Every structure is written in C-alpha cells, then in structure tokens.
Amino acid sequence: MESRADIKRRLILDTAKKIVMENDYNALTLDAVAKQAGISKGGLLYHFPNKELLMKGLAExxxxxxxxxxxxxxxxxxxxxxxxxxxxxxVTKFDLEHNAELNVGLFAASILDPEMSKNISDRYKSTLKKLEDDGINPLTATIIRLALDGLYYSQTLNVAPLEKERVNEVIQQLLKMSKSEG
Incomplete structure (x- = not known):
C-alpha cells in the first residue's frame, strides 16, 4: 500500500508532467505545480525543494x-x-501515443544534470543489451532501435514529425522485422 507521501509525490510528478506536456518547460514553476495539483507550496517544497530537483524527480x-x-x-x-x-x-508506440512523455523527463534531466544524463544512458543501455541477446540479428535490432529513436526525436523536437498514420505504418513494419528475424 502506498503511503500518503508517495501518493502526494506521484500527484506532484503527474501534475508537473501535465504542465510540461500542455505547455513547455518554461511553464513548469513550483507555483504552477502547487496550484494545479491543489496542494500548498510548502507541501510541494517538502518533496521537491526546488525546480531542479522537481525536474530530476520527473525524469526518474x-x-x-x-x-x-x-x-x-x-x-x-x-x-x-x-x-x-x-x-x-x-513501449515506444504507447509513449508516442501519449505525447512522448518519456522524453519530457529525459530531456529535462539531461539539460540540468550530466550525471543524471549518464544514469539515463546507462539504464537505456541495459534495455539495449536485452535487444542484443534477443535471438534476432543484432543489426536488425539496432536498426529498429534507431528508427524508434528517430520517431521520438522527430516528434519531441517537432522536426518534420510524421502523421499518425505513417507512424503506425512504421511501427507495424518494425514489428514485422522483429518477427521475420526469428
């Protein structure tokens, strides 16, 4: 069972994520999070004493x-x-359909803290290790991973993002590639 502190922390992080997704990083202020979450600023500061720690918490x-x-x-x-x-x-498809939420936290952490960026990279490497040992051609797994990365960055950075239908076609092709290699 979650404690009240855990529930409040999750509320704060969900609210912060929503603010960034609906606006941008500049809209993320401690006051905005407290107000939108319906908690006191003191309650927010108990969990996240400053914006930097809030953004790191969001990334985590x-x-x-x-x-x-x-x-x-x-x-x-x-x-x-x-x-x-x-x-x-x-997981990428799910994330892209929900406004690429993963990248909100990851970009925030990378900008603020090189150590957190390294942590994120190390954790992603453990995911990639599973792909290497997945029983399909490692080159195919790498191509799939890079295609997914491209979808993320295109959408997140708004660099010629694909239409939803084309994203779905790409996802389906990648799934076929993962099956045909077995």
Missing amino acids: YVLEEYEKNFKKYGENDSTKTGKWTRALIE
Missing part, C-alpha cells in the same frame, strides 16, 4: 514507468525470439 519517475512497461511488454510476449525488441517497439 518517467524512466521508472518506461522500465516497468518495457518489462511488462516483454514478459507478456509468448514468442521468445525478438520479444524484447517488440517490447521496445510497443
């Missing part, structure tokens, strides 16, 4: 959600060969 929170979903997709795939590659495709 989103990364934990990513890892939980990645694991869930992989463990629920009954076909052993390529299951972690498909898990990465599915």
